[in-house]
Amino acid sequence: MQNLTLTWQTAGGASAALFGAAYAVKRANRLPAATVLREAGTLLALFALWQLVGHLSLVSPDHALDRADWIHRTELRLGFPDEAAWQRAVTPHAWLIAASNYYYATMHFAVMIALLVWVFARHRERYSWVRTTVVLTTAACLTIQFIPVAPPRMLPGNGFVDVAAEYGQSVYGGAVGGVVADQLSAMPSVHVAWCVIVAVAVVKVARGPWRWLVVLHPLLTVFVVVVTANHFWADGLVAVALLLIAYLVQHAFSGWRSGGQGDAGGIREAEPQRTSVGG
Structure with a gap:
């Protein structure tokens, strides 16, 4: 299963x-x-830019596994739930593992593209806010990913299993068009960043109570990236922190452009009238 078709x-x-x-x-x-x-x-x-990160790094990849092991040990010392234990609880259910692998491989890009197309076509006045959030957050994640960090699935000694490889569903097993997906860009998790962006955008832009169903997407994504051993909790937490910074940057920039008057342009653009979002 591959989801890469273009070189950088x-x-x-x-x-x-x-x-x-x-x-x-x-x-x-x-x-x-x-x-x-x-x-x-x-x-x-x-x-x-995402593809380029897979070919370049600021430091040697030799210690990517050591960094991942340090993250796992630090999480356990801080009392985080052990991702390996979550995975062990799910692995007896083959259908759930297969579904999780498929969700990880396909929904990341599919849902984000659907969001951008929907907002562009139906809510053009809000599009720049969503697009700028995606660009700022993704660029910040990719900048950090120049420092290689391995995913949990590459730490069998810590109890993790590469279930995607075992089920023949790995997006990292080969190349398409000469492209091999970078396996050492686990920190932070763009998967988590994008799924939260999607949820926030839909809740802010759409109307009616059904929009809250989109919250299932980040919940499922976090579950999937953990049980497939593609990310640690810390990967997702750092990604969400970068997303919050992106929102704050847009808020500050809009305030600067308007001379400090009114709400942030991004938020104002996403919510031009309170009644239009309240549903």
């Missing part, structure tokens, strides 16, 4: 081409088409 060079080139096309179309006064091309180029540029 291909994604970067495609992003540049889309930005160029957006500029040309804008000059032709086709503003809606230019906007679509620009946003597609932005997302491809972010994908290219």
